Structure formats: C-alpha cells, structure tokens
Amino acid sequence: MAYSVVLAGPVDIDGWRAAARDAWRAGISPDRLVFHVPGEAGDLFGGEPPPPPRADAAMPLVPRDFLALAEVAVRHRDPARFALLYDVLCRIAGGARGLLDDAADPVVARLRDMAKAVRRDAHKMHAFVRFTEIEGPRHVAWFEPDHYIEEAEAGFFIRRFAQLRWSIATPRLSLHWDGAALSIGPAGRRDALPPPDAGEALWRAYFGAIFNPARLKPAAMRAEMPEKYWKNLPEAQDIPRLIAEAPSRVRAMVAAGAAAPNPNPQRRRTPMATSTEGFAELRAQLLAADLPEWASRATQPVMGEGPVGAALMLVGEQPGDEEDLAGRAFVGPAGRLLNAVLEEAEVPRDALFVTNAVKHFKYTQQGRRRLHQTPDAGDITRYRPFLRAEVALVRPRLVLALGATALRALTGRAMPVTKSRDLHLKTADGMDLRATVHPSYLLRLPDAVAQRAERQRFAADLARAYGEATQTGGAAHAGGGASGANRS
Amino acid sequence: MDLLRKLEILADAAKYDASCASSGTDKRDSRKGGLGSTEGSGICHAYAPDGRCISLLKILLTNACVFDCAYCINRATSNTPRARFTVDEVVQLTLDFYRRNCIEGLFLSSGIIRDPDYTMEQLIRVVRCLRVDHGFKGYIHLKTIPDADPGLLAEAGLHADRLSINIELPQAASLAALAPEKNFADIHTAMGGLRTRIADAKEAKRGERRIRAPRFAPAGQSTQMIIGADASDDATVLGTSVGLYSGYGMRRVYYSAYSPIPDASVALPPRAPPLVREHRLYQADWLLRFYGFSLDEIVAGGEGGMLDLAIDPKLAWALKNRADFPVDVNRAAREMLLRVPGLGAKTVGRILATRRHRGLRVDDLARLGVRLAPALPFLVALDHRPRMLDGAHLRAQLTPAPVQGSLF
Numbered sequence: 062m063a064y065s066v067v068l069a070g071p072v073d074i075d076g077w078r079a080a081a082r083d084a085w086r087a088g089i090s091p092d093r094l095v096f097h098v099p100g101e102a103g104d105l106f107g108g109e110p111p112p113p114p115r116a117d118a119a120m121p122l123v124p125r126d127f128l129a130l131a132e133v134a135v136r137h138r139d140p141a142r143f144a145l146l147y148d149v150l151c152r153i154a155g156g157a158r159g160l161l162d163d164a165a166d167p168v169v170a171r172l173r174d175m176a177k178a179v180r181r182d183a184h185k186m187h188a189f190v191r192f193t194e195i196e197g198p199r200h201v202a203w204f205e206p207d208h209y210i211e212e213a214e215a216g217f218f219i220r221r222f223a224q225l226r227w228s229i230a231t232p233r234l235s236l237h238w239d240g241a242a243l244s245i246g247p248a249g250r251r252d253a254l255p256p257p258d259a260g261e262a263l264w265r266a267y268f269g270a271i272f273n274p275a276r277l278k279p280a281a282m283r284a285e286m287p288e289k290y291w292k293n294l295p296e297a298q299d300i301p302r303l304i305a306e307a308p309s310r311v312r313a314m315v316a317a318g319a320a321a322p323n324p325n326p327q328r329r330r331t332p333m334a335t336s337t338e339g340f341a342e343l344r345a346q347l348l349a350a351d352l353p354e355w356a357s358r359a360t361q362p363v364m365g366e367g368p369v370g371a372a373l374m375l376v377g378e379q380p381g382d383e384e385d386l387a388g389r390a391f392v393g394p395a396g397r398l399l400n401a402v403l404e405e406a407e408v409p410r411d412a413l414f415v416t417n418a419v420k421h422f423k424y425t426q427q428g429r430r431r432l433h434q435t436p437d438a439g440d441i442t443r444y445r446p447f448l449r450a451e452v453a454l455v456r457p458r459l460v461l462a463l464g465a466t467a468l469r470a471l472t473g474r475a476m477p478v479t480k481s482r483d484l485h486l487k488t489a490d491g492m493d494l495r496a497t498v499h500p501s502y503l504l505r506l507p508d509a510v511a512q513r514a515e516r517q518r519f520a521a522d523l524a525r526a527y528g529e530a531t532q533t534g535g536a537a538h539a540g541g542g543a544s545g546a547n548r549s
Numbered sequence: 550m551d552l553l554r555k556l557e558i559l560a561d562a563a564k565y566d567a568s569c570a571s572s573g574t575d576k577r578d579s580r581k582g583g584l585g586s587t588e589g590s591g592i593c594h595a596y597a598p599d600g601r602c603i604s605l606l607k608i609l610l611t612n613a614c615v616f617d618c619a620y621c622i623n624r625a626t627s628n629t630p631r632a633r634f635t636v637d638e639v640v641q642l643t644l645d646f647y648r649r650n651c652i653e654g655l656f657l658s659s660g661i662i663r664d665p666d667y668t669m670e671q672l673i674r675v676v677r678c679l680r681v682d683h684g685f686k687g688y689i690h691l692k693t694i695p696d697a698d699p700g701l702l703a704e705a706g707l708h709a710d711r712l713s714i715n716i717e718l719p720q721a722a723s724l725a726a727l728a729p730e731k732n733f734a735d736i737h738t739a740m741g742g743l744r745t746r747i748a749d750a751k752e753a754k755r756g757e758r759r760i761r762a763p764r765f766a767p768a769g770q771s772t773q774m775i776i777g778a779d780a781s782d783d784a785t786v787l788g789t790s791v792g793l794y795s796g797y798g799m800r801r802v803y804y805s806a807y808s809p810i811p812d813a814s815v816a817l818p819p820r821a822p823p824l825v826r827e828h829r830l831y832q833a834d835w836l837l838r839f840y841g842f843s844l845d846e847i848v849a850g851g852e853g854g855m856l857d858l859a860i861d862p863k864l865a866w867a868l869k870n871r872a873d874f875p876v877d878v879n880r881a882a883r884e885m886l887l888r889v890p891g892l893g894a895k896t897v898g899r900i901l902a903t904r905r906h907r908g909l910r911v912d913d914l915a916r917l918g919v920r921l922a923p924a925l926p927f928l929v930a931l932d933h934r935p936r937m938l939d940g941a942h943l944r945a946q947l948t949p950a951p952v953q954g955s956l957f
C-alpha cells in the first residue's frame with residue numbers, strides 16, 4: 062500500500078516535518094510514502110493519506126545537523142527531495158545516529174550535493190541580482206534562480222538594503238521590501254524591467270577597464286559566472302567583445318615594446334608651499350630673526366612655493382607689493398609675466414619650486430604707493446642662510462637664478478648676469494646653477510622689438526634649464542630628484 | 550574629463566593589484582541605518598574574462614605619481630594618461646554601484662602625490678565620508694602609504710576593513726633597482742606597525758585587555774609581490790612569503806605575474822613570465838599554510854630553487870618521496886593524508902568522518918570528492934593497491950598535457 066502526502070508549497074519544511082514525523086510513528090517505510098508539491102512534477106499516482114500515528118510510538122529523534130541539512134535541501138528543485146529526506150530520517154531514527162557523517166552513503170551524498178547546489182544558487186543570487194532605481198524611489202531587479210531560494214534569501218537583501226525600498230521579481234514570485242516589512246507577490250516579468258540608465262553605463266565601463274587583456278582566462282570566468290546568468294547581467298553584454306579584442310590589445314602592447322620615458326615626468330604638484338616641518342620651521346626662524354629695520358615694515362615673510370623635490374628651482378630677487386600682501390612668491394606683474402613665458406616655453410609651472418633671495422618686501426613709501434627698492438649686498442647676506450636652507454629642503458637638480466641679486470645670493474659673489482647666462486655654474490654649496498634675467502627686466506624694456514627678442518631669449522633659457530633638470534641620467538645633478546622623505 | 554573616462558583610466562591603473570577579497574571582516578548590516586552589510590564571506594559580484602573575481606570597486610584616487618617604479622604603469626616617467634577623482638566622485642560611484650548590488654565595497658589606492666601624508670589624507674577623506682556621512686557598512690580596503698603620520702594611520706584603520714602595503718618585490722636589492730624611491734626596510738617597519746595595531750584592536754575586542762584599543766582593520770592586512778619582474782627564484786619568493794605570514798600576520802600574500810603593461814619601462818625583462826608560475830606559487834603558498842609542508846620540502850620538489858611548472862608542487866614532492874607511499878586511506882593519520890596528491894583538506898576531513906562507518910573503496914572515495922587520477926597511484930583502499938609506484942613513467946602519466954598556451 063502506497064501513501065501520499067500533499068505539501069502546501071515547494072519549500073514547506075514544516076508540513077514535511079509534521080507529515081514525516083507522523084508517518085514514521087505510523088511505521089510507514091520510505092518506499093511506501095510519496096510527497097507531493099502542487100504544480101511540481103512527480104509521481105501523480107499518489108495513494109491515500111497515511112494512517113494516523115500509533116499512539117504508543119515514540120517521537121523520532123534526530124541530530125540537529127539533520128534538520129539543518131533538511132532545511133536547505135528542501136529548497137532544491139529535485140522532486141525527490143522530500144522522499145530522500147524521509148529515507149534518511151527513518152534510518153537515523155531507526156538507530157543509525159551517525160549516518161550523516163557517512164558521506165559515502167549514496168542518499169546522504171545526494172542530499173549533501175543538493176544542499177550544496179542550493180547554497181551555490183543562493184550565493185549567486187546575492188552576487189548577480191542587479192538593481193535599477195526607478196521612481197519612488199525604488200530599486201527593482203529581475204533574477205532567475207535555479208532552486209526555490211527566494212523566500213530564504215530575502216533576509217540577505219533586507220539586511221543589506223534595509224533603508225531602501227526594493228523589489229526582486231523572479232519567474233515564481235516577487236519580493237517587496239518597503240523599508241519596514243517584506244511582502245511576497247506574484248511572479249514578475251523580465252520585460253517589465255526599466256531601461257538601462259547612466260549608472261549602468263559606468264558600471265559596464267568599469268567592468269571593461271578592470272579586466273587585464275594579457276591574462277585571458279574565459280573558462281575560469283565561465284566556471285564561476287555561467288552563461289545562463291549573462292542575459293540578466295548588464296556587464297556581461299561586453300564579454301564577447303572584450304574577449305575578441307584582447308589578443309590584438311596584447312599584441313599592440315608587445316609591439317609597442319618598452320617606451321621611452323616621458324620627457325615631462327610627473328612631479329609633485331602643489332599650488333602652495335608644502336607645509337612640511339622644515340618649511341614651517343624656517344618660516345618661524347625668519348619671524349624671529351634679527352633682520353634689517355626695513356623688514357619689520359613688510360607685511361610678512363614670503364617663502365617659496367612648489368613641490369619639494371622639484372627638479373628645477375627658480376630664485377628671484379625679493380617679493381613685490383602684491384607678493385607681500387598675498388604672502389606668496391611671484392604672484393605680481395613679474396610673476397604673471399613669468400607664468401606666460403613658462404607657458405610659451407612649455408615648462409609646467411607647478412612642477413617648479415619658485416622663491417626669492419630676499420624674503421621681505423623692501424620698499425620706499427611714496428604717497429600711497431610702495432615703491433620697490435633693490436636690496437643691497439648687506440640685505441642679501443642677511444637672508445642668505447634662509448635661502449640656503451630652502452634650497453637644501455627642496456633639493457632640486459638645478460637652480461636657476463633670475464637676475465643679479467639671486468645670482469649673488471647663490472654664489473656669494475657679484476657677477477653680471479649677461480656674462481653668466483650660457484655658463485654651467487655652481488652655487489656656493491656646490492649645486493648645479495644657471496642664470497638668466499629677472500622677468501621684471503623685460504617689463505622695463507622700452508622698445509617693443511627688444512622686448513620681443515629678450516622675451517624669446519628668456520623663454521629659451523627657461524626651457525633649457527628645465528630640460529637639463531628633468532633629463533634622466535643627465536649631468537645636471539647626481540642623487541635623484543625625489544626627496545628621501547617620500548616613500549610609498 | 551568626464552566621469553566615465555576618468556573611471557576607465559583609474560580602474561585600468563588599479564587592475565594590477567590582484568586582491569579583490571571582501572571576506573573576514575566583522576559582521577554588520579543596515580537594519581539600524583546606513584547602507585550595506587558584511588556577513589563574513591566575501592561575494593564575487595562578477596567575473597572578468599581574465600577569470601578574476603570582481604568584488605570591489607577597485608580604483609585609484611589618482612594615477613599621477615611622483616615615484617618611478619619601473620614595473621608600474623603609473624610611474625612618474627610613464628606616458629599614460631593621467632586623471633584624478635574628486636573625493637565626492639569616488640563616494641558617489643561607490644554608493645551607486647553598491648545600491649545596484651554590483652560590489653561589496655571599495656578598494657581604494659592612489660599614486661603618490663606631493664608627500665605620503667597628503668596622499669594618505671586624501672584617501673582617508675573618501676572613507677570618512679563614506680562611513681561617517683553616508684553610514685556605509687560595506688567593505689573597504691585601503692592601500693596604506695608606509696611613511697604616513699601615525700594619526701592618519703589610526704584613522705585609516707578605524708574606517709577600513711583591510712589595510713595593505715605592497716612588498717612589491719621579493720628582495721631588497723630588486724626593490725632598490727626597480728623602485729628607487731621605495732625602501733624594503735621601511736615597508737617592513739610599516740607592516741610591523743599595522744600588525745601591532747591590528748592585534749591590539751583584536752585583543753581589545755575579545756576583552757583580553759583592560760586598555761581599550763580602537764577598531765583597527767578587522768580584516769587584517771595583505772600584500773602583493775610581483776613575480777618575474779626581477780630574477781628572484783621561487784625559493785626566494787616563498788621564503789619572503791613565509792616571513793610575511795609569520796612576521797606580520799598577513800591574511801594573504803598575493804602573487805602577481807608581471808604582465809605586459811602598455812608603455813613598459815626599459816628596465817624590465819622583455820617578456821612576461823608564464824602565468825602558470827604564479828599559479829604554482831599560489832599552490833605552494835597554500836601547502837605551506839594549510840598542509841603542513843615546510844619551505845624546504847616544497848622547494849626540494851622542484852629544481853634549482855624553482856618549482857616544477859608542469860605539475861603541482863604537492864605531486865612534485867610526492868614523486869620525489871615515493872618511499873613514503875602508498876598511504877592507506879583507511880588507517881593513515883590526517884597529516885599523511887594531507888600529503889597525498891588529489892586529496893584536499895575538506896576531502897581528508899570527510900575521509901576521516903566516513904571511515905568510522907565503513908571501510909573505504911575507490912567508489913566511496915570518488916563520492917567524497919577525491920580526484921582519482923592523481924590520487925590512486927599514491928594510496929591504498931579496500932579494493933585498490935597501486936602498481937605503478939616505482940614505475941619510471943609515473944611522472945609522465947601524471948603530467949597534464951600543457952594547457953597553458955602562450956598568448957603570442
């Protein structure tokens with residue numbers, strides 16, 4: 062005599078437990094009991110409902126891990142799952158307490174495989190559900206699981222997206238979370254999904270860019286992301302193209318071979334003087350120093366600015382009116398001219414460290430205007446220690462003196478700029494040095510023709526200095542450009 | 550530059566970091582607010598055609614870099630196009646991809662701009678904004694700049710799940726030659742600092758200390774080594790790894806076979822090493838950590854300090870130690886079963902549990918997940934005794950046909 066039990070639904074573990082308990086207590090052997098899920102394929106020639114349990118029959122006793130296994134295995138699509146579980150239940154309750162440890166038992170092995178497939182399906186659902194935001198706002202997704210996992214996995218999405226409203230539709234049902242409670246609705250439709258949005262294009266761009274064409278392993282990809290999932294993954298639409306293009310991309314890289322170093326390498330970019338300890342301390346010393354009386358009339362000391370470790374360091378004369386107020390070097394008329402000429406010379410200004418030989422604005426008052434006054438030899442000497450300290454902090458490969466004051470401050474000797482312009486010089490501390498005019502010299506030239514010629518010459522000097530400073534392995538400097546304090 | 554182009558440049562620049570792990574951090578979720586969850590195991594939300602898992606949004610804040618590491622596409626003298634995200638752009642991208650359920654979180658790294666502190670500060674601004682302003686509960690892996698200020702490091706560890714500093718190359722001399730601004734000793738010092746903080750935070754959490762240490766990178770630290778860019782042999786590579794695992798409590802040492810990059814430096818070997826070398830190193834790494842093999846044993850399986858590329862390191866060891874076999878699956882101890890080719894740690898666990906119930910036959914072994922082809926020559930079951938153990942052709946028989954074709 063065969064009996065049959067009709068369960069409430071595909072994952073009706075409670076119904077199965079009650080029926081299985083009763084059937085066992087009624088003494089029904091596994092081969093005489095079938096379980097039915099409405100709408101699921103299976104043995105349709107079911108028999109009658111099983112008889113009630115014998116009143117004196119004990120309750121079946123099972124270890125906890127059997128229940129854990131059953132709870133997962135019932136979500137499998139295999140119509141035999143309930144019957145297999147009943148088979149194991151009967152044997153365990155009949156005395157084979159350790160049966161689940163026997164991984165070589167064919168039924169146990171099959172149930173374990175089913176549980177494994179369900180867990181994998183759940184894992185893939187966590188991974189491959191893709192939400193799109195629609196009005197509401199609500200996040201909606203379409204997913205096609207292999208097994209009956211939707212109800213069980215809703216919790217994962219609730220924990221993750223508790224503060225959002227979302228819906229996940231599948232061919233069997235739909236899950237809806239309104240921010241407080243979960244409801245289960247009817248099956249969804251794939252074609253009801255909203256069209257792709259801008260964010261999806263970004264995600265696809267990321268997918269394409271993070272892939273390394275030199276390591277093509279499509280089989281490994283397919284093993285973990287089987288093709289059946291692709292149609293619901295926006296990024297997967299690009300896979301055939303990425304695979305097709307990979308060999309030619311790699312060939313191009315190999316053909317291109319080793320590249321020549323970029324003539325304009327990356328340098329520390331910074332609009333303001335780096336406020337590392339050294340510079341802060343230097344500034345503090347300058348504020349406390351015993352300086353000529355005129356210095357106390359300046360607004361503030363003006364330190365250099367630019368990247369520490371800059372290959373090229375420009376040294377001018379002293380801050381002007383605007384520099385004094387702003388507290389920054391080369392922001393006045395001469396600075397603007399310098400910037401323009403640097404651009405003509407294709408020298409990146411923010412790769413340079415720019416400063417002055419004298420750190421305060423020396424001026425004479427004339428009415429409401431402050432007129433620039435050239436610092437004298439004594440002034441230069443008073444500020445020299447600060448300039449030397451600054452050069453030591455920046456450690457450029459080459460220093461370029463702009464004008465006679467800077468040249469004197471750096472060499473310690475009075476030298477005419479015009480005669481030094483094409484020479485390889487050294488600072489008093491032995492660093493590579495070149496000299497050119499100060500940009501304000503150009504501003505003072507009365508004649509437009511002379512101005513144009515001088516400007517060109519100035520640009521050529523700047524370009525040459527920058528080229529020498531950044532040329533790799535060049536003679537400009539030994540010891541490397543980057544400051545030893547900077548490591549990643 | 551538009552956001553899409555930036556994303557392409559800055560993801561492309563980040564892809565040479567192999568790690569995409571999102572597992573092993575503390576559990577949290579958004580039921581009390583915020584966005585996201587972590588539940589222990591990582592999730593791979595997609596796989597790229599290179600077979601790698603995509604779990605995190607792996608990007609650089611900027612690929613501008615003032616360092617000149619020869620093996621790196623972002624080095625100062627490379628001609629690669631440069632881009633830089635704003636803090637807000639990274640935050641919004643992370644949140645948007647996360648809400649789509651495309652990622653577990655963020656792996657953020659950066660080229661060195663200005664100086665270590667400045668660079669580190671920029672990275673921290675991103676994670677602070679995600680954690681504090683947006684209540685982001687997803688996973689964050691932050692690349693750490695070795696010389697950064699301790700205060701910055703503390704804040705990084707407060708927000709990030711994992712911190713990492715790349716060892717880059719297996720030996721000091723190689724690093725000095727190829728990454729002149731980096732320093733092997735400094736990198737180790739920084740890893741040591743991370744280890745101390747990670748351990749303190751963990752002890753505080755377990756209540757083993759009276760002093761409360763703040764949260765610090767609960768998913769620990771990892772590192773990456775580039776393989777094949779210098780002349781180091783596998784013995785050197787694995788020796789360095791052993792030191793990294795034991796000295797600094799690394800969760801993982803990633804091996805990254807030097808791969809052709811656009812705009813390669815002239816300082817590098819003209820060709821990439823075979824990818825299978827990287828694979829063998831991972832296998833050896835695994836055997837060292839979970840199978841009770843010593844470094845000497847692993848290295849002895851190969852020749853001249855290099856692993857055998859044709860067969861996996863466990864099989865290589867077994868072939869050179871045939872006197873230790875065959876092993877009886879019905880009697881041998883766990884330690885010995887772990888040394889049998891074709892038996893994984895899980896399978897060994899199942900064998901031990903199952904053999905209490907029955908004597909194991911070959912059919913049973915197949916059901917337990919044993920890979921029979923490599924295993925049978927080395928083990929005894931109720932219905933099996935190997936004949937080939939001393940046969941000269943055993944290695945040939947067990948060597949798989951070469952599948953690792955060269956791409957060019």
Ligand code: SF4
Nearest residue numbers: 614616618621624660
């Ligand atoms: S520090 Fe070196 S490895 Fe890091 S981004 Fe810069 S060049 Fe690349």
